[in-house]
Amino acid sequence: MALLELRGVTRRFGELVAVDDVTLGIEQGEFFTLLGPSGCGKTTLLRMVAGFDAPDGGAIFFEGRDMQGVPPESRNLHTVFQSYALFPHMSVEQNIAFALRMARLPAEAIRSRVAAALEQVRLHGLGRRYPHELSGGQRQRVAVARALINRPRLLLLDEPLAALDAKLRESMQSELIGLQREVGVTFVYVTHDQSEALALSHRIAVMNRGRVEQLGEPSAIYGFPRNRFVADFVGECNMLPAELRTVDAGQIRLEVRGVGEVVATHGEHIAAGAQGVLALRPEHVQIAKTLPGEHGANHFSGTVQALLYRGDVTVYTVALAAGARIQALLPNAGPGRTAGLEAGAQVQVGWRRDAGHFLTD
């Protein structure tokens, strides 16, 4: 049975539906992420799991028990707040020990476990310091240690790395993954940063306007987005309006506006004539002066309009002969690199038939 189950959870604030009939199950030991733009309801959902808010409809089951009416202090799960919420009048040690003190553990046990926790988050020796004397990264670790000290079954993390700068964020991400695997606690992580979600999670629930748009593993979310929102929100994507011409055993032909006839894949049942969008990731688009001919591949000709140099890769904007603009991502080093592509160059553009997805909503 799932450790945390949300069944039809709904929350309204007046006219606004913040969480709309969300159903999902989170397994023991998972690193599960709620990903979405601000206002999508992910934080509201988190607060309801923590007990600071109650759903208007549906139910939340934790460890098999219905959490309705159960106050936050009685739930065996803890939260790492976005602002860390470290008690300013207590030292690091006292902050970390708080949950144990509330549970009335004997002083000796508290002391030894706090010392162990400090070691685990690599804050050894800083026990006597106060929050205002710590750096952002150190405070973040105190918040995590404080929440893990009494071994909860579930840890909720509300955008804990949002306040850190990019480099620090990256190192904290690896630390968090390591910690989660080591301690075995189930993480429910909230973020709007899709690259972070992809890097950290076992599974991701992509949310928009209170609903779960897609639930799955990172590779599935990225590689097979179910609809336009997911394709666009997670990673970069070319979105080209298209109409379905024929369906033929897993292979479909599309008439893509400004492009021409395109072969793509689509998993679900759809009929010819359907309107939609061709979702094509830039890294799947090959451009070169000449492309080797491949049976069934999509080939078109075009002109390079612009380049965006990003150090490790370059993003090319190419205007196809039929009019559409497509973005292609090419590495700047290694076997995939292509020389001699400046603005104005005439090129051939192509992609494999299974690289593009046809999305209807």
Next chain:
Amino acid sequence: MERRALRKWLVGGPPLAYLLFFFAAPLAIMVLASFRVPGDFGGLAPLMLEKKLNLTTEAYAALFSDFLYARLFLKSFAYAALATALCLAAGYPLALLIARSPRRYRDLLILLVILPFWSNFLIRVYAWMTILGPQSYVMRALNGVLGLVGLEPVSLLYTPAAVVVTLVYVHLPFMVLPLYANLEKHDPALLDAAQDLGAGAWQRFWRVTFPLSLPGVYAGAALVFIPAFGIFAIPDLVGGTGGIMIGNVIKQQFLDARDWPFGAALSLVLMASAIALAGLAAAFGRGARA
């Protein structure tokens, strides 16, 4: 959650009960008292007299029939209004100066304004009795000057003038604080913009600063006027017979003449006028925002 409701009553209940019992109830009883008959030895006569409810509107009748009291209300209003205006004139420059001072001095300066307020009210009144007394240096200098010009010496103590000056002195901090709270929030860029567009110093004040400060002005005016309207200690000490205000009459009814219903009626009329004026001030304040 039930428990939250219980906590709400446990925490908010006792102070609420206390205030209802010792604040709201006495005021309500005072309303009732104003409709009763004075007792034989002062105070209030029994509520029930020979199985009849002993209520009457005598007190209000006496109040409204005798023009003396209307005049007294008007006089009190005039003194309080004058004191308020003077407080505004004296307090505005002070508030403005502090609001425009560098941040680190502001708290200190405001503290300096408030400190006299924390000395005992009577001390502040007594201080003015000293200054206005005929033997003081100030008065003697003043009378000396008047004498030079050929005028009779004046005695300022025990006059309405003394009442007004003391009222201003005692209430000045009440005007400065709300004004300051408002002025310090003004964006200095507004004045820069006005100056950039050609406004001179007076224009900048009259067309930018002052209109924006109106809510503070109304708040300060209310904080000065309403207490000043009902005050009795100041006219009692420095007003003499000429400077009596409505507060004195109320005090007399309760402690000297012992006509409590009448005193209660006077107090209620006082409270009603104070509330009406506060309501007006609030309405003006809202209007000023528009």
Next chain:
Amino acid sequence: MTRRPAWLWGAAIAAFLFLYAPLAIVVLYSFNDSRLNAQWVGFTFSWYDKLWHNEEMLLAARNSLAIALAAAAASTALGTMAGFALHRYKPRLLPALVLATIAVPEILMGVSLLIFFVLLNITLGMVSIILAHITFCIGFVALVVRARLAGMDESLTEAARDLGATPAQAFRWVTLPLIMPGIVAGALMAFTLSLDDFVITFFTAGVGSATLPLQIYTMVKIAVTPEVNAVSTLLMLLTLTLILIATRLSPSVLRTEASR
């Protein structure tokens, strides 16, 4: 360019002089070797000496202190509860009552309490004064505590609850320590307000329970001697110290006054 022209400085300085000169005169004349507050004759401590031997004055001082301590203690407890309730539960009646106690002219409160006590057959004395003082002090403490709570980070109490603290524990270990400076400031304010009160005490005091302000009033009305100056100076010193401590602990004491 300066936004503080010379005339503004002049007017402001004049206002400050206006505020402090009278008080300075009172203090000065407390050392004046003359019965009249008219001319400066010579320096003396004799008035302070007389004060020290003035039985009535000492009794009044003792009464004032006792009343202020009792009133401050009770109103701090009730006022803190009120401030917390105002912030957390947002009731409707309580804020109106609290504001009313501060806005209503003192003479009304004094008079209505007089009627009330007499009606209930409570003898006018120390007890009636204390009850009256608590009534007007609660509001001030409540506002100071509420301001302090408003400035506190809400997520801290949530974090405490999240980590297993009941609401009572969260209050005791997290909220209370963080608002303690505000509570102490409120207590000091209540003490000072009680010590200084004249009007309400005037109506609710009986015979034989004079407080310092009442005593000063009698002296000023009947027999003015520089002893009044002496007791005023001492009282000012005491109040000054208390208020300075209070503002150190909680700058919101100043803000509360300003935002009334």
